[in-house]
Amino acid sequence: MTLVLPDPETLCAKLVQQLKPQVTADTALVGIHTGGVWLAERLHAALGIVLPLGVLDISFYRDDFDKTGLHPQIKPTQIPFGVEGRHIVLVDDVLYTGRTVRGAMNELFDYGRPASISLAVLIDRGGRELPVAAQYVGANLEIPAGRMLVLDRDDNGKLRLKFDA
Amino acid sequence: MRNPQLNNNGELQHLLTIEGLPRETLTHILDTATSFVGVTAREVKKVPLLRGKTVFNLFFEASTRTRTTFEIAAKRLSADVLNLNIAVSSHTKGETLLDTVDNLSAMHADMFVVRHAQSGAPHLIANHVASHLHVVNAGDGRHAHPTQGLLDLYTIRHFKKDFTRLSVAIVGDVLHSRVARSLIHALTIMGTPDIRVIGPMTLIPAGVERMGVTVFHDLEKGLRDVDVVVMLRLQSERMRGALLPSAQEFFKCYGLTPEKLALAKPDAIVMHPGPLNRGVEIDSAVADGSHAVILSQVTFGIAVRMAVMSILAGN
Numbered sequence: 001m002t003l004v005l006p007d008p009e010t011l012c013a014k015l016v017q018q019l020k021p022q023v024t025a026d027t028a029l030v031g032i033h034t035g036g037v038w039l040a041e042r043l044h045a046a047l048g049i050v051l052p053l054g055v056l057d058i059s060f061y062r063d064d065f066d067k068t069g070l071h072p073q074i075k076p077t078q079i080p081f082g083v084e085g086r087h088i089v090l091v092d093d094v095l096y097t098g099r100t101v102r103g104a105m106n107e108l109f110d111y112g113r114p115a116s117i118s119l120a121v122l123i124d125r126g127g128r129e130l131p132v133a134a135q136y137v138g139a140n141l142e143i144p145a146g147r148m149l150v151l152d153r154d155d156n157g158k159l160r161l162k163f164d165a
Numbered sequence: 166m167r168n169p170q171l172n173n174n175g176e177l178q179h180l181l182t183i184e185g186l187p188r189e190t191l192t193h194i195l196d197t198a199t200s201f202v203g204v205t206a207r208e209v210k211k212v213p214l215l216r217g218k219t220v221f222n223l224f225f226e227a228s229t230r231t232r233t234t235f236e237i238a239a240k241r242l243s244a245d246v247l248n249l250n251i252a253v254s255s256h257t258k259g260e261t262l263l264d265t266v267d268n269l270s271a272m273h274a275d276m277f278v279v280r281h282a283q284s285g286a287p288h289l290i291a292n293h294v295a296s297h298l299h300v301v302n303a304g305d306g307r308h309a310h311p312t313q314g315l316l317d318l319y320t321i322r323h324f325k326k327d328f329t330r331l332s333v334a335i336v337g338d339v340l341h342s343r344v345a346r347s348l349i350h351a352l353t354i355m356g357t358p359d360i361r362v363i364g365p366m367t368l369i370p371a372g373v374e375r376m377g378v379t380v381f382h383d384l385e386k387g388l389r390d391v392d393v394v395v396m397l398r399l400q401s402e403r404m405r406g407a408l409l410p411s412a413q414e415f416f417k418c419y420g421l422t423p424e425k426l427a428l429a430k431p432d433a434i435v436m437h438p439g440p441l442n443r444g445v446e447i448d449s450a451v452a453d454g455s456h457a458v459i460l461s462q463v464t465f466g467i468a469v470r471m472a473v474m475s476i477l478a479g480n
Contacts, residue, residue: 060212061212065478068479069476073196074196075200077200077204078203107212110207110208110209111207112208
């Protein structure tokens with residue numbers, strides 16, 4: 001089956017339009033490693049967000065640690081603002097089972113109690129295993145289970161969606 | 166021969182010694198520790214990785230710092246931790262080492278952190294236990310202290326970045342030091358070009374040059390232009406016979422004073438595994454001075470032990 005994947009640059013522009021009316025001086029963006037961070041960097045610049053960008057590596061909060069062990073490449077989580085009372089937009093590339101988002105929310109709460117958390121994703125591919133929903137979505141795609149859809153970034157910083165082997 | 170630290174997939178199952186581990190494994194541990202340094206600086210210093218797991222600290226030899234940092238590392242990974250000071254319990258009632266281990270395994274242990282005065286004891290336990298269990302060597306005799314070697318490595322990388330241009334001097338009682346042995350292996354694996362050991366003839370093991378180090382018996386010559394000075398504790402409780410005239414005499418020749426430290430590079434760092442013998446191997450002016458990173462070693466040690474435990478538990 002061949003499936004034409006949308007251009008992330010177009011989807012990113014759509015997300016900016018959706019997020020723009022909601023952004024205040026108190027809004028913080030947090031990207032989830034690795035694709036979510038690339039996307040969050042774009043949104044952060046395009047929306048003129050004042051607070052520095054946060055990045056999460058949820059490896060310490062994964063629910064499949066007993067099955068798969070520790071991820072071989074963990075990047076440090078950095079939350080350079082106070083989480084307490086903050087309105088946080090979590091950013092990820094592809095929303096699928098919802099387990100990553102659960103891990104990300106658990107980790108955020110270990111930094112403090114946010115006023116709210118919402119979710120922005122480039123692609124919602126369905127297949128949820130947890131009651132998680134995104135408020136801001138670039139595109140909905142039907143993708144067969146077993147295929148891994150990921151965001152890729154080339155040397156020039158251009159984003160591209162692709163299937164992982 | 167199969168490396169007894171690795172499982173059938175070639176992953177780290179136990180950590181018994183640094184010797185023979187690939188550079189990528191050490192780098193992976195150090196990189197993972199970097200993420201844990203961030204965790205320990207947070208409001209909530211815990212992550213749920215080892216939730217539901219039980220870690221036994223089996224200390225057949227006295228230790229406060231190492232046991233405490235292993236305990237705090239396990240707790241910050243959300244494991245349940247039990248400390249057994251076996252030097253004063255079942256051992257004295259005649260139970261053998263492996264019987265003790267079998268009993269604790271029957272209590273559904275997931276990991277043993279073992280310190281023993283006998284070299285090879287953690288190895289013996291690792292060979293004996295069921296395949297889902299993990300053993301971490303927390304210091305065995307004169308053999309190895311791999312997590313100390315790794316935290317030293319982490320500290321050096323933190324302050325000096327690149328191992329391939331470094332001069333490192335290890336000073337003092339090298340003969341009795343598993344810390345020195347583990348650090349020499351670690352530095353060699355990372356490609357450190359100049360590793361020196363400095364001490365009196367009686368405290369330098371014969372043939373240590375075969376480990377790729379240069380031996381100095383004169384502290385002032387050995388310290389010249391080094392980037393890192395690692396002071397070892399004078400292990401007086403291990404000394405049998407007359408290896409040294411006196412602690413005062415030792416300090417005069419091998420104690421690190423500000424004057425001697427001035428021979429090293431201006432930005433040299435001073436490390437020490439603790440506990441410090443002030444006025445024996447190190448002068449207070451150095452131990453409390455701006456070159457000392459001894460307390461950073463303690464902080465990094467927790468993150469490094471969290472990294473080791475979580476990598477093992479996941480394999």
